[in-house]
Amino acid sequence: MSSLRKSSTSSSEDDAEQLRRGPWTLEEDSLLIHYIARHGEGRWNSLAKRAGLRRTGKSCRLRWLNYLKPDVKRGNLTPQEQFLILDLHSKWGNRWSKIAQHLPGRTDNEIKNYWRTRVQKQARHLKVDANSTAFQNVIRCYWIPRLLQKMEGSSSFSSMASENSTVPQSLDQASQHQALMTLQQVPGQGPGNLSEAVQNLDHQEQNSDSEHCASSCVSSSESMNNISQISQFAEYQTSPFRIIGNNDYNNTLAKDCYYDMEAINLASTSAPGDFANPVGDCHMPENNWFSNGFADDLWSMGELWELRNLN
DNA sequence: AAGATCGTCAACCGCCATTAA
DNA sequence: ATTAATGGCGGTTGACGATCT
16 A cells, blocks of 8 residues: 555664554554454564564554454444433543443443534634533533433433433423523623524524414513423433533533533423423423424534624 | 535544553 | 553544535
8 A cells, every 4th residue: 555665774663664553454454353253352563573564563463453343333323322422421531441341332432422522613613612600601501401302212312311321311491591691601601692693593493483482482581580490301301410520620510510410300290392481471382493403413503603703 | 417515434643551471 | 769661532624515605
């Protein structure tokens, strides 16, 4: 391949010069697979030589762990997996390997790529730092509820969530608005029209669903003033709301989420889809703006916001 | 149709911790 | 106890296909 290097004088350098880099060929994959099938993993440098691969041990290890290993899962991440990534990243940060241990078949590399290409992309769209509290709140209060809704009907989720999740298992409109307020209040985080853009999104989502709810929905700004009691997805109403962690972020998150905990407790008797508030002027029908395909592409939100900012 | 731009992901790099000699 | 080799991890790059203009 093109990455073959030319020879030099010393033998060690000669070896190094012979090493291949770049994409793996089928033949190399086959050599590695068959060697490991016969002799197992480990001692990657010597493995590479004995297998007849002109690759570094590191390269072989990476190829095996990230691609060739039989239990490596391919394809798009499920909503459950996305949820776990968001959840665990909020606890552990960029500990990709640690996060990957909780997603069987997924590699740290894949999770890292997902975070950088999907999640950070949205932070860029919002012009906020992906690790900022403001953005974490958007994840927590906007995206996770959508993922949760996508996971409804998924039998595998409930056990998964109860075992691993430390984020709110249900979030509500008030929490989402809280996130927006945070975005608005964090100095130097994002443009001044950010929360307005998101509120526009709320409004447009409602409008786009006007056949179902135009007469019964209040505007998002009204909701922000009035909502003090909310309901959430029935499936998660009884789940405990746990916050675990000892870093600053988690302390902040816990503090912020206390608001949500009260809301969830208050809402425990509410019917699903009923977003009534004490004033009684915010009633969300079942086809509210959470649903209706909006969650089909979780990460379309950034683009939506961007479009709205252009208008 | 063609060039520019964007998004994805496999692979590499550098650093650090651990292990073996 | 020291040092070199190795493994593991997170950050980054670059190739390539898709989409846009």
